[in-house]
Amino acid sequence: MPPIPFTRNYSDHSTDIGFQFEFFCDRCGNGFMSQFRANKLGAAGEIVRGLGNVFGGVFGRVASGSDEMDRLTRGKARDDAFNAAITDLKPLFNQCQRCGTWVCKEVCWNQEVGMCVNCAPKKEGEIEVAKSAAFVQQVREKAMATDFVSDVNIQQKRVVTCPSCGTNTGGAKFCPNCGYNLVPQEQFCTECGSKVPAGAKFCPSCGKKMG
Structure with a gap:
């Protein structure tokens, strides 16, 4: 056979x-x-x-x-x-x-x-595959060029624990337990009017003691 x-x-x-x-x-x-x-x-x-x-x-x-x-x-x-x-x-x-x-x-x-x-x-199949890949790539490029965080201040420090009552705040602007303002407030020297960094004990311009 x-x-x-x-x-x-x-x-x-x-x-x-x-x-x-x-x-x-x-x-x-x-x-x-x-x-x-x-x-x-x-x-x-x-x-x-x-x-x-x-x-x-x-x-x-x-x-x-x-x-x-x-x-x-x-x-x-x-x-x-x-x-x-x-x-x-x-x-x-x-x-x-x-x-x-x-x-x-x-x-x-x-x-x-x-x-x-x-x-x-x-x-025909390769053309459709190429078009699909180009679409995905262009969507990614457009997404990368879009600002989704324009309203986010990445330099702002987030307070995790409320200094007033000790509650976990989860990064909120106000304490969910006692309402304490957790956003650092700008300070100005009462002597010379200069802006003083948060937490500073003395004015960096005139040396006046803060608080």
């Missing part, structure tokens, strides 16, 4: 009563199931085994012989069914001459250039 082609990616779902095979696309994994083909020897064995269960004895021994016969003759029956399945399903696949993979015609084959889409992606 000559070699059987197209056997790289398939599953055998055969049983002792019949043969069935599933062939898969090497790229996307989509599969196609062949028609079930009954195994005549397997069906005969089932009948003999059924008689053996009813009558026992010699029929039981015949059933065992039938099982053995199945195992001895199954090879050719299976190969014939496999070749028939290949004949039925091979037209649904194409082999890429560049990479050698078998791919489904419907999704993974570029008919325009005669190669799989891994080796020669379809132009």
Whole structure:
């Protein structure tokens, strides 16, 4: 018997009563199931085994012989069914001459250039992918160029614990427990009018003691 082609990616779902095979696309994994083909020897064995269960004895021994016969003759029956399945399903696949993979015609084959889409992606799909990538990139660039924190003073110190009652403020402007103003207030020297940094004990301009 000559070699059987197209056997790289398939599953055998055969049983002792019949043969069935599933062939898969090497790229996307989509599969196609062949028609079930009954195994005549397997069906005969089932009948003999059924008689053996009813009558026992010699029929039981015949059933065992039938099982053995199945195992001895199954090879050719299976190969014939496999070749028939290949004949039925091979037209649904194409082999890429560049990479050698078998791919489904419907999704993974570029008919325009005669190669799989891994080796020669379809132009329409690549255009849409490029447009989508450009859209995402432009959205990111526009977002980066937009000021979302114009009203946020990052230099302002946040008071986590209220100095008046000790409550956790969560960074609020006023204590949620006692209402204490937690935003540092600007100070000015009563002597010279200069702005004095929060927490300073002396005016940095004239040296007057604060508070």
